[in-house]
Amino acid sequence: MDEHRITEVECLIPDMAGQARGKIVPRHKYDPAVGLRLPEAVLTMTVTGDYPEKDFTSVADGDMMLVPDATTLRPVPWAKEPTAQIIHDCYRFDGTETPLSPRAVLRRLIRLYEAEGWKPVVAPEMEFYLVQIEPDEDIPLKPPVGRTRRTEAGMQSFSIDSVNEYDDIFDVMYDWCEAQGIQLDTLIHEMGTAQMEINLDHGDPLPLADQVFLFKRTVREVAIRHNMYATFMAKPMQGQPGSAMHIHQSVLSTATGKNIFSRPDGQASDEFFHFIGGLQTYLPAATAVFAPYVNSYRRLSRFTSAPINLSWGYDNRTCGLRVPHSGPEARRVENRLAGVDVNPYLAIAVSLACGYLGMKQRIRPTEPTTGSAYEQPHQLPRHLDDAIERLTACQPLAELFGEHFLQTYSAIKEAEYQEYFDVVSPWERRFLLLHV
The missing domain is CATH 3.30.590.10 (Glutamine synthetase/guanido kinase, catalytic domain)
Structure with missing residues (x-):
């Protein structure tokens, strides 16, 4: 990132529809050792952005940790400013993979x-x-x-x-x-x-x-x-x-x-x-x-x-x-x-x-x-x-x-x-x- 003077990082996860969800973070604020958080309910969204009537995650709408997969680090070629994109894996706070993550399903x-x-x-x-x-x-x-x-x-x-x-x-x-x-x-x-x-x-x-x-x-x-x-x-x-x-x-x-x-x-x-x-x-x-x-x-x-x-x-x-x-x-x-x-x-x-x-x-x-x-x-x-x-x-x-x-x-x-x-x-x- 330093070599390519990256100014922003797109932190991506694929949702159940295969769409890119996540956060965009300024380069100087992105710390892969700390990671990011995202509501686990994101993985239960429909393609229209709604949710099923029944809750399949915690009723407290808790977070999951986003852990970067360094092998997926790539530039965003169409971005106006030097931008990187990284696909992240989804983990619970006990260290286990979130079972609803499509990447975790394939890895299993x-x-x-x-x-x-x-x-x-x-x-x-x-x-x-x-x-x-x-x-x-x-x-x-x-x-x-x-x-x-x-x-x-x-x-x-x-x-x-x-x-x-x-x-x-x-x-x-x-x-x-x-x-x-x-x-x-x-x-x-x-x-x-x-x-x-x-x-x-x-x-x-x-x-x-x-x-x-x-x-x-x-x-x-x-x-x-x-x-x-x-x-x-x-x-x-x-x-x-x-x-x-x-x-x-x-x-x-x-x-x-x-x-x-x-x-x-x-x-x-x-x-x-x-x-x-x-x-x-x-x-x-x-x-x-x-x-x-x-x-x-x-x-x-x-x-x-x-x-x-x-x-x-x-x-x-x-x-x-x-x-x-x-x-x-x-x-x-x-x-x-x-x-x-x-x-x-x-x-x-x-x-x-x-x-x-x-x-x-x-x-x-x-x-x-x-x-x-x-x-x-x-x-x-x-x-x-x-x-x-x-x-x-x-x-x-x-x-x-x-x-x-x-x-x-x-x-x-x-x-x-x-x-x-x-x-x-x-x-x-x-x-x-x-x-x-």
Whole structure:
């Protein structure tokens, strides 16, 4: 901080929605040895800033300690004055981690893997839309104007020229991500109009979740400075595909450093099939984490090129679980269920938890699908209310994450669903007002 003449420090924690909460402190007042305090109730806020009716923290509305993770120290590239940002962990005053902290949830799952001599590896892929700025929420979103002063016509999957329409944005995005140590891999144009996809390099789950958390914030800032929005809604526009966060997962042996999904002869191992079996068994109960909002379920439809079940297959993108072509050392499972609207810490933690349960319980998967999985029955919850019920009824997940966390998360989602359900939509006014 002294070297870069930092004047302010953004002290961040990711909340349950994956938003950045915390405090901004003058550099000369920031003392990492002392730390900061924040009400624990911040971790029970809904995406609208409200709280569930039931208190899941102390009725006294007590504080938690924010302890900086020095490995997350980064500059804030868009700040006018030299500013640093640090992601903090949340602790109680008895020295234990706050169980509602999304980072603590993911760290707990990593420890379970470590206890087995395993090291999980993940690689997220994030899809998002660029859209015109529209302050009126009742007006549908539109694609932005590019450098040719026109909006995109139709869908331009994998078009290089369509990506180049927004070169000014992506040039800044790459610079800002490099400054923050966000390891970007590939940029492509996805199926939707002005829909993009960014892949991150594979690595350890916690640093990758941090990078997703910071990447979303960065892209929003870049877009606003170029007079448009970047949105990570799962289904922001009618008639357009949804946006996902696909999670590639593999597991290494901590003793050998080898991928345990492959046997020495290069063939798939029992652990590989058990991992898939665990995902197939427990992901339906965990859908409320992978589809956390009412809007998320607009994406999970056979009409939007998104998974509707948990069939698996080799290089089959119609399946919820895809195994890409690779050599034995890179054998992995791609979870295609998650929308990009997820909290990355929770989505990665729960996906790894389902695979962990599969390996521990030696669950066998179904036979791989060779045709279209869209033609197979729908296996996932169709709306948030149903997903919450399935989550609270899943005892194996409760044992991994704790009853307190699952009850709190479910109550937050119930509060959001109730608030949404009270809103009457334009469709209802248009077709029901005078016709029923």
